[in-house]
Amino acid sequence: QKEVEQDPGPLSVPEGAIVSLNCTYSNSAFQYFMWYRQYSRKGPELLMYTYSSGNKEDGRFTAQVDKSSKYISLFIRDSQPSDSATYLCAMSGPGGSYIPTFGRGTSLIVHP
Amino acid sequence: EAGVAQSPRYKIIEKRQSVAFWCNPISGHATLYWYQQILGQGPKLLIQFQNNGVVDDSQLPKDRFSAERLKGVDSTLKIQPAKLEDSAVYLCASRLGQFMNTEAFFGQGTRLTVV
Numbered sequence: 001q002k003e004v005e006q007d008p009g010p011l012s013v014p015e016g017a018i019v020s021l022n023c024t025y026s027n028s029a030f031q032y033f034m035w036y037r038q039y040s041r042k043g044p045e046l047l048m049y050t051y052s053s054g055n056k057e058d059g060r061f062t063a064q065v066d067k068s069s070k071y072i073s074l075f076i077r078d079s080q081p082s083d084s085a086t087y088l089c090a091m092s093g094p095g096g097s098y099i100p101t102f103g104r105g106t107s108l109i110v111h112p
Numbered sequence: 113e114a115g116v117a118q119s120p121r122y123k124i125i126e127k128r129q130s131v132a133f134w135c136n137p138i139s140g141h142a143t144l145y146w147y148q149q150i151l152g153q154g155p156k157l158l159i160q161f162q163n164n165g166v167v168d169d170s171q172l173p174k175d176r177f178s179a180e181r182l183k184g185v186d187s188t189l190k191i192q193p194a195k196l197e198d199s200a201v202y203l204c205a206s207r208l209g210q211f212m213n214t215e216a217f218f219g220q221g222t223r224l225t226v227v
Contacts (some may be wrong), residue, residue, distance in 0.1 A: 043203055043218030088154050097166060102154030
């Protein structure tokens with residue numbers, strides 16, 4: 001079992017839809033949870049970063065963490081064609097290097 | 113602020129050849145990572161540097177991969193000899209500090225194809 005599981009998709013939605021992206025993890029030591037967006041042929045860019053369980057909102061994006069279920073989500077409201085990209089969840093634990101462990105990414109397609 | 117620079121952007125080599133990638137991190141960033149991203153997968157850490165010292169290279173295939181960060185700034189990643197399964201995007205990332213209160217910034221990557 002991989003430490004971080006993420007459905008690769010693709011997930012295809014119409015413009016304006018609410019998108020839900022999810023990851024599960026097995027390592028209970030993970031404390032930091034991140035969502036990255038990666039456009040084709042580009043490097044990942046950080047979208048959201050959370051430390052605790054609960055919700056964190058930033059514009060159209062909401063990150064949700066449920067540590068008891070080892071489950072994290074990213075919600076995108078009013079999705080736009082420009083949101084079409086691969087979304088990678090990443091997480092890391094305490095200790096020296098805080099190296100993120102990535103999921104495989106979910107490909108999102110928002111069509112007009 | 114300039115981002116993380118990587119070169120070349122693309123490289124095609126034959127198996128058993130050698131190849132090197134270069135990374136220039138954001139100025140002042142002490143932490144530098146090299147990741148390997150195989151098509152359809154998430155990035156996998158190869159090596160982490162803190163200044164010019166190696167923090168973690170546990171997932172670096174040391175029989176063929178090597179990396180250095182002389183003077184704690186630029187870094188090079190080398191593969192010698194390359195195998196078909198090394199075909200991937202090699203991403204460099206840098207971070208101001210070592211801990212989670214600072215964001216890691218990624219370069220655009222070097223896409224390696226081994227034929």
